[in-house]
Amino acid sequence: MKRQTGGIxxxxxxxDLIKQEVKPFLAKHGFAKKSLNFSKTTEGLFYMFNFQKSSGNSAENVMFYVNCGIYAAELAQIQSKEILTAPQEAECHFRARIGEIAQAAPDRFAITPDTDRDELRKTLLGGLEEVIRFYDKMTRARSIVDYYISGPFLHLGEESFHLLLQSNDTAAANQYLKALQEKYGAENRWAIFENKYEAIFNKYGVEFNKL
Structure with a gap:
């Protein structure tokens, strides 16, 4: 019974952490709560935080993740998908755990009988604040594309090339292509991506430089 009580x-x-600390903090920054999701909408962009409880929780250890996401209507249009007004975290175009953005925050938080509540609160709210500052810089679909180009990452590669070539930014498109070729060109799967990217370049009448 004692272990069960501890778990409760x-x-x-x-x-209490969500209700008394996270909710009022995020409300000050314009985020509304629905279940364990907090979201804010601006013109064409949807920002969110998702608090995900771990499936491995026990009576002595309650763990949770903070997932961050940005959804862009313009990227949904490029994907020929229905534009969502309340997307789920998994449907966001930008996705990251809080620790990928806020260096002081862990990827996974844990509440145990020995947890210092003040320290937990400070770390969590500090991490959320850092992500909000990051969100403030992500003001359009191109911001998301630029983030993944800087990797360079394959994620959103097709959408990124469409966005760049639609806006006639062929220099950025070629630079991104070259960076991807240098990073992934030796992998067997590269041929699949290369064919997709070449088709996009052809659609906009832009020369495609293969490896």
Whole structure:
């Protein structure tokens, strides 16, 4: 019974953390709460935080993740998808765990009987604040594309080339292509991506430089 009670107490600490600390903090920044999701909409962009409880929780350890996401209507149009007014985290075009953006925040938080609540609160709210500053710089679909180009990452590659070539930014498109070729060109799967990218370049009448 003691372990069960401990689990209930720790779960209540998590609930209190969300209700008493996270909700008012994010509300000040324009985020509305629905279940364990907090979201804010601007023209063409949807920003969100998703609090995901770990499936491995126990009576002595309540763990959770903070997932960050940005959805862009313009990228949904490029994907020929229906534009969503309330996308789920998995449907966002930009996705990251809080620790990928806020260096002081862990990828996974844990509440145990020994957890320092003030330290947990400070770390979590500090991480959320850093992500909000990051969100403030992500003001359009091109911001998301530029983030993945800087990797360079394959994620959103097709959408990125469409966006760049639609806006006649062939220099950025060629630079991104060259960076991808240098990073992934030796991999067997590269031929699949190369064919897709070449078709996009052809659609806009832009010369495609193969490896």
């Amino acid at each position: 107490v720790l779960q209540q600490l998590f609930n």
